[in-house]
Amino acid sequence: MKTLSKHWMAVGLSLIAMSFVWAQRAEQPDYRYDVGGKINEMTLTEGGTMVIATNDGLVGIKPGSNELLFNFTDYGRVKPEELQFIPWAPYVVVGQTGFGALITKKAVIDYMSGKKLFSTEENGWKYIYTCDVMMPQNKLVVSGQRKAKDKYALAVAVYNLDGGQQENYIELKGSETVTGRPLLLKDGLILPTAKNLKKIDLNSGSILWDIKVDDISRMVTNAEETEIYGLEGVNGGKNTKIHKIDVNGKLLWADPYKVKGRVVNFEILPEGLAIVSNVDNSGKSGVMKLASGRSESKIAFLAAEDGNDLWEKAPKTKGFVQHFYIMEDGILFGIYEGGINKISFDGKTLFKKPLKTGENILTMAHTPQGLIYITSEDANIVDLQTGDQVWAKPLKYKRADGVGSDYDEKNNRYLISADEDLFAVDANSGEVSNLAESKFEGGEDPSGVEVRDGGILLTSSQNMMMLGWEGETNWHEYHRAPGKSAFGAALMGVLAVASAATSMAAYAEANQYRNRLGDYTSRGEAYANFGDAMAVATGASIAEMLKRFKATAATENHRFVLTKLEDGVGLVKVHKDTGAIEKEIVLKDKKPEYEVDERGGILYYKADSDTVFAYDLKK
Template sequence: MKTSIMIKTLTGFVFLISTIISAQRAETPDYRYDVGGKINEMTLTQGGTMVVATNDGLVGIKPGVNELLFNFQDYGRVKPEELFFVPNAPYLIVGQTGFGAMTTKKAVIDYMSGKKLFSTEDNGWKLVWTCDVMMPQNKLVVSGQRKASDKYANAVAIYDLDSGEQEHYFTMKGSETVSGRPLLLKDGLILPTTKTLKKVNMGSGDIDWSVKVDDIKWMVADETEKEIYGFEVSANGSNMKVHKVGSNGSLLWPDPHKVKGHVVNFEILPEGLAIVSNVDNSGKSGLAKLASGRSESKIAFLSASNGEDLWEKAPKTKGYVQHFYIMDDGILFGIYEGGINKISFDGNTLFKKPLKTGENILTMANTPQGLIYITSEDANIVNLNTGDQVWKKPLKYKRADAVASAFDEKNNRYLISADEDLFSVDAATGDVSTLAKSKFDGKESPTDIEVRDGGILLTSDQNMMMLNWEGNSNWHEYHRAPGKSAVGAILMGITAVASAATATAAYAEANRNRNRLGYYTSRGEAYADLGDGMAMAAGASVAEMLRRFKATSATQNAQFILTKLDDGVGLIKLNKDTGAKEKEIVLKDKKPEYEVDEFGGILYYKADNNSIFAYDLKK
C-alpha cells in the first residue's frame, strides 16, 4: 500500500514540475483601471460588475473592457451605509442626507449598463422619503417633496427602470407623508402614510380608497392581490402589529393582531398567515426584560378571517428559528440552538416528539429517504411524517468549526466532512463509516467538499486534497499563507445597509421561495434557483444578470490560493483534478487586497490607492 502511494505521488510530482515550468506569469494585468481617487471599498455585485467607492464617488468596472463603466461623482465620497444593492436586481441605490436632514440626495444606478436612472437633482426632488425598487415589475417608486417649481408639493412618482422614464406622478394633500414601503399592484399603488393607507389609481392619479390605518412600514399581498397584509411597528419599536385590508379598502380584521418582537418571516396560505417573530431582550433589565419575555422566536398562525391566533398553544422554540418551511400538511422548522419540529396548520404536533439535534443547523433538505439535516455537531435523515430517524446510527462528531457535505451519486452515499474526519453514509441502508482522515497543513480543516469525476476533492484556503473512492489520498497540495498580515486581506465588499423595514420587504420579495424545502442537490444549483426569481422581470440589464445566474462558473475546474511566490506574494491557479499549477499572478504586495469573480473568471487587485488591475483567470 505504501509503495503504490509513493508511485502515485512521484508521478504527480513529475507532472507538477513540468507544469510549473510552463506556468504563466501574469504580473502584467489584462486590464488596468484608474479610478481617479483614493479607493476605500470594493464590492463585487451579483451581476458581476465591480463597484468601487473612492474619495470622489463611485466607479463601475465591467469585466472584459478597459474603460470605466460609470463614474458617479455627483455626491462625492459615499460611505458604505449610504449604499443599498437591491437583492436579485441590477440596481444600486445611493442615498445621502445633508446637515439637519434639510436636503436629501438619492440616485439609482443600473450597475449592469452603467446608466444613472434616477436622481433627486435631475428629476426635480428636494426631499425624498422613500425610494423603492419594485421587482419583478422593474419599477421605481419615489415619494418626497418636489422643488420650488412644483411649489414644494408632497408627491409620489413611478419610474420605469428599463428606460428611467417617469410613468406616473401625483401629489398628496397637506402635510401627509409616506411612512413605509409602498406596494405596487397590477391595478394600482398602495401607499402607507402617516395618516392613512390609500390606493392610488395609476391611470388617473385619483385616490380609489383610503382607510384609517397609519404608520404601516411594509406590506405584502396574496397571489390574487385581493388581500393585503400591512406590518406596523409599535410606538416603542419592540413589537409589531399586523393589519389585513381588502382590495376595496375595507378592514378585514376588526383589530390588528399584536405580535411580540419583530416579524422576520411569514407566508400567506389559504388557511391563514404563518408568521415568525424574534423577541430580543438583550440589553434590557428589570421590568423591561420581564415584560419582553424570553429572547427567542415566536411562531403563530393567524386566522385569515379575523386575525386571531388559531393555535391554542404555540410550539415552543427555546431559541431562534433558523429554518422555516411550508409543507403540504403543516410547518416544518429548525432552531439554531438545536431541534426540529413539525406542526399542522390546525396546531397539532406531527412528529411523535420534537427531534433533538446539535446546534447550528447548516442544512435541511429533501432526499428520497426523508429530511436530511446537518448541524455543527451531528447529521441524520428523518421521516417527515413521524420525525423518526432513518439512519440506524446517527452521525455525531465534536462540534466542528468547518462542516461540508456532498452527495456521491456514483456510490450512492452522502459525504460529510467535519473538521478532519470524512464520513460516508450509505443512502440505501443508512450505514455510517469513517471514509478518511483529512489532515490538512497550516492548522486548517476542509471547508468544502466536491465530488469530481476522478474522486473526492477536499479544500480549504491553503489546502487541496484529492481522495479516491476508497478514501485514499491521490494527491495533496498545500501552499502556505503569506503571513498573518495578508490573511483576511481579501476584500469582502460593502455591507449594504438599509432600514429594517425596507430590508425585510425587499429581501422577502427577492426570495419568494425561501419557505419551500428544496432537494439536496449538487453544488451550483442554488445560483440557478436564485435566477428563477428574476425570470418574470423584463429589461436588458435584468436579462444580462439572469444569464450570469444560469451560467456555469468560469473557474469551476480551478482553485485560487494566495501564497508567497519566488517573486513575492501572489495568487496561484490550481487544477482541481490534478492539483497542478496552471497560472501564477505575482501581486508584489505583502498585504494584497483582491477579489476573485469565480463566475466571470476575473481577479480584481488593488494595485495602488487609485488603480485596480484585472486578470483574466480563464486563460
Template sequence: MLVFLLSTALLLAQKAETPDQNYDLGSKINEMTLTIGGVLVVATNDGLVGIKPTESQPVFTFNNFGKLKPEETDFIQGSPYVVVSQGVGSKFAGLTKTKRAVIDYIRGRVIFNSESDNWNQIYTCNVVLPQNKLIVSGIQKEGDKFEKITPKVAVYDLATSQLDYSFFLDKPGRVGMAKDFSVTGVPLLLKDFLIIPTAQGLIAKSHNGDDLWQTKIKGVNWMVADQTESEIYGFESVNNGKNTRIHKIGKGGSELWKDDRKIQGVVSKFEILPQGLAVVSNKGEGSDGGMFSQKSESEIAFLSTSSGEDLWEKAPKTKGYVQHFYIMEDGILFGIYSGGINKVSFEGKPLFKKPLKTGENIITMAHSPQGLIYITSEDANIVNLETGDKVWAKPLKYKSSDSVASTFDSDNNRYLIVADGTIFAIDADSGNVSELSNIKFEEKESPNTMAIKNGNIFIGSSQNMMLLDNDGKEIYHSYQKSPGKSGFMKVVGGVIAAASLVATVSTAAAAGANNNGIGTNNLRNYNDYGKDAKRASDMFASISDASFKMMSERFKASSATENAQFVLTNLDSGVGLVKVNKDTGKIDKEILLKDKKPEYKVDEYGGYLFYKASDDTIYTYNLNK
C-alpha cells in the same frame, strides 16, 4: 552588477503578469464592492466608478454627489442597481437637501437622479421587483408655490428611465392645519393600484394617480398581498421596534379585521396559506436576526385569515431562534439554532412523535430520497418527514466544528461528510456509517467545500485542497501557505464564492416574489447548487430589461471554480494569487501582487481578479486563461 539587477528585474516582471486591464481612477480608492453582476463598484474620494473586467474603460463614473460614505450606497439584492443617498429623507429635514440616484451598474446608466428631476427633498426611494419600477416620495420643486411644498409620489420605469406617473399626497394649497404626509414604509405596487403608507394612513392611488381610497391605519412599514391582490396585510412596528402590529385591508380599503393583531417581536417570516397565516417573529436581543444572541428567541403563530385570531390553542415551543422555517404539504417544519427540529400540522398538532434533538447550528436542512437530511456543527442524520423517526439508527456525531462540508456520491449511493478531520461515508439505504479517511489540513483549517469530481472526492478550504479516490486514498494534497495573519485578514470577503453568490440571488428572488407572500419558504433539495443557478438565471430572464438579461446569461454559464480554486499565498517573490487545478492539485497560473497586504476581489463565478494596485489604480486579470 548592472546586468544582474536588470536580469532580476526582468524575472520579476515576467513573474508578475501584465494586467489584462489597467484603470487609473484619478482619485483615492476607499471601498471596493464586487456585485452579483460581476461588475466591481469602487468608492473613491470623488464618487463611484464601475469596472467591468471585459472593458478597457469604466462602465460608469458617478461624481455628482462627491465622496460617499459606505452607508450611502445600497446595492439592491438580485438586481443590477445601486441606490446612492445623501441626506436623511424626512418631513422635518428642514432646509437640508436630500439627494438620491439609482445607477444600473451593468450598463453604466444613471436611471434616476433627484437633482436632474428637480426633487428638493426625498423621503423614500424604493426599487420594486419583479415589476422593475422605482417609487420615490418627497418634495419636487415644480409647479406653483403650493405644489412646491406639497408631498408627492412618483413612479418611474427602470427599464426606460421614464416617469410612469406621479401625484400629490395632499391637496396643494389646502387651507387648514398642516398634516404630516411623510411616507412611513415601502409602498406596495399591485396590478391595478399603488398603496402608500403614510403618517396619515394608507393611501391608494390608481396607476394614473387617481384617488381610490384612504384608511386611518398609520405608520405601516411594509405590506404583503395575497395572490388575488384582494387582501392586503400591513405590518406596523410598535414599542420602539420591539413588537409588531398586523392589519388586514381589503382591495377597497376596508379594514377586514375587527382589531389588528399584536405580535411580540419583529416579524421575520410570513406566508399566506389556504389554512391561515404562518408568522415567525424574533424577540430579545437577537430580534433583528442575531441568532447568536443568548437572549434571542422566536415565536411561531398561525392566524386566521378571517379574524386574525390564533388558530392554535398552544403554539409550539421554540426555546431559541428559528433558523429554518419551511412550509410543507401537511404542516410547518422548523429548526432551532440552539438545536432541535419539529413539525406541526396546520391545526397545531405535533406531526413528529417527539421533537427531534440535534446539535447546535443546523447548517443544512434539505430533501433527500431517504427523507429530511440535517447536518449541524455537531451531528447529522436523516429523518422520516412523516413521523420524525431517524432513518440512520444512530446520528453521526463529531466534535463541534464551525465548518462541516458534505456531498452525495451517487455512483456509490452514499453520503459523504467531513468534520473534525474525518471523512464519514454513510450508506444511503442502510444508514451504516464508516470512517472513509482521516485527513489533516495545514494551518488547522477545516474543509468548507466537498464535491464528487470525475468519480473522485474533492475537499477544500482557503489554503488546502485534496483529492481522494473512492476508497479514501489520497491522490494529492495541495497546500499554499497563507501570507501571514495580517495579509490573510484581507482575504476574508476577498473571494465571492460561486455557491454563496447563487444563494444571495435566490434570497433576492424570494424577496422579489414576496408581494403575494406565497412560496418563499420552500425546503430545497440536497446538493441542488446547479438548480439554484438555473433558478437565478430564470428569475433574471423573466424581467424585461437588457441588464437583467445579461445577468441571466452570466448564471447560465459554468462557474470558473468548477475546475479550479483561487488561493492567496506567498510566492517566491512576494504575495500573490494562484489558480490551482482541482484535478491535479498543480498551479496553473500565478499572479504576483507585490503587496504584503493586498486588497483585492475575486469573482469566482466569472473568473476575474480585481486588484488595488495603488491608492487610485485597479488592475484586472482574466483567471480563465
C-alpha cells in the same frame, strides 16, 4: 508540499513536472482601471460588476475593456452606509442626508449597464421621504417634495427601471408624508402615510380610498392581490401590529393582531397566515427582562378571515428560527440553537417529538430518503412524516468551525467532512464509515468537499487533497499563507454583496421564494434555482444577470490560493483534478486586497490607492 501514496507517486511526479512547465507569470494585468480617487471599498455585486466607492464617488467596472463602466461623481465621496444594493436586481441606490436627517440626494444606478436611471436633482426632487425599488415589477416608487411650477409640492412618482422613464406622477394634497414602503399593485398604488393608508389610481391620480390606519412600515399581498396586510411597528419597532384590508379599503379585522417581536417572515397560505417574529430582549435586565421573557422567535398561524389564532398552543422555539419551510401538510422549521419540528396547519405536531439536533443548522434539504440536516455538531436524515431517524443514529462530531458535504452519486453515499474526518454515509442503509482522516497543514481543517470525476476533493484556504473512492490519498497540495494579515485582507466570495443599509422590506419582497424546501443539489444547481426566482422580472440587465446565474462557473475546475511565491505574494491557479499549478499571478504586495469572481473567472486586485487590476483567470 505534496504528499503522494506509492500508487500515485509516478503520476504525482509527472504532475509536478507539468506544473513547472505550464505555470505562467501574469504580473501584467489583462485590464487596468484608474478609478480617479482613493479606493475606500470594493463590492462584487450579484451581477458580477465590481462597484468601488472612492473619495470622489462611485465607480463600476466590468472587464472587457480598460474603460470604466460608470463613474458617478455627482455626490462626491459616498460612505458605505449610503449604499443599498437591491437583492436579485441589478441596482445600487445611493442616498445622502441633509439638514435634519432629511434625504436630499438619491440616485439609482443600473450596475449592469452603467446607466444612471434616477436622481433627485435631475427629476426635480427637493426632499425624498421614500425611494423603493419594486421587484419583480422592475419599478421605482419615489415620494417626497418635488418642484411644481413656483413651489414645492408633496408628490409620488413611478419610474420604469428598464430605462428610467417616469410613468406616473401624482401630487398629494395636504401635508401627509409617506412613512413606509408603498405597495405597488396592478391597479394602483397603496401609500402608508403618517395619518392614513390610501390607494391611488396611477393613471388619473385620484384617491380610490383611504382609511385611518397610520405608521404602516410595509405591506404584503397575495399573488391575486385580493388580500392586503399592513405591518405596523410599535414600541420603537420591537413589536408589531397586523391589519387586514380588502381591495376596497375596508378594514376586515375588528382589531389588529398584536405580535411580540419584529416580523421577519410573513406567508399568505390557503390555510392561513404563517408568521415568524423575533423577540430581542438582550438590552433588558432585572424585572424588565423577566417580564419580557427570553429572546427567541415566535411562530403564529392566523385565520385570514378574522385574524384569530388557529393554533391553541404555539410551538415553543427556545431559540431563533434559522430555517422555515412551507410543506404540503404543514410547516417545517429549524432552530439555530438546535432542534427541528413540523407542525400541521391546524396546530398538530406531525413529528412524534421535536427532533434534537446540534447547534447551527447549516443544511436542511430534500433527499430520496427524507430530510437531511447537517449542523456544526451532527447530521442525519429523518422521515418528513414522522420525524423518525433514517440513519440508525445521528453522525456526531466535535463542533467544527467548517463542515463540508456532497453527494457521491457513483457510490450512492453522502460525504461529510468535519474537523479532520471524512465520513461516508450509505444512502440506503444509513451505515456510517470513517472514510479518511485528513491531516491538513498550517493548522487548518477541511472546510469543503467536492465529488469530482476522479475522486473526492477536500479543500481549505491553503490546502487541497484528492482522495480515491476508498479514502486513499492521491495527492495533497499545501500553499503556505503569506501571513494572517495578508489573508485577512482578501475579499473572497462570489456573492459578497456588502450593504448594511439594505432594507428588511426589500429582502422580504425579494426572498418570496425562499420558504420552499429545496433538494440536496450541487452548488451549480443552487445558482440556477436562484436565477429561476429572478426570472419573473423583465429587463435587459436582469436578463444579463440571469445568464450569469444559469451559466456554469468559469472557474469550476480550479481553485485560487493566496500564497508566497518566489517573486513575492501572489495567487496560484490550481487545477482541482490534478493539483497542478496552471498560473501564478504575482501581486507584489505583502498585504494584497483582492477578490475572485469565481463565476465570471476574474481576479480584481487593488494595485494602489486609486488603481484596480483585473486578470482573466480563464486563460
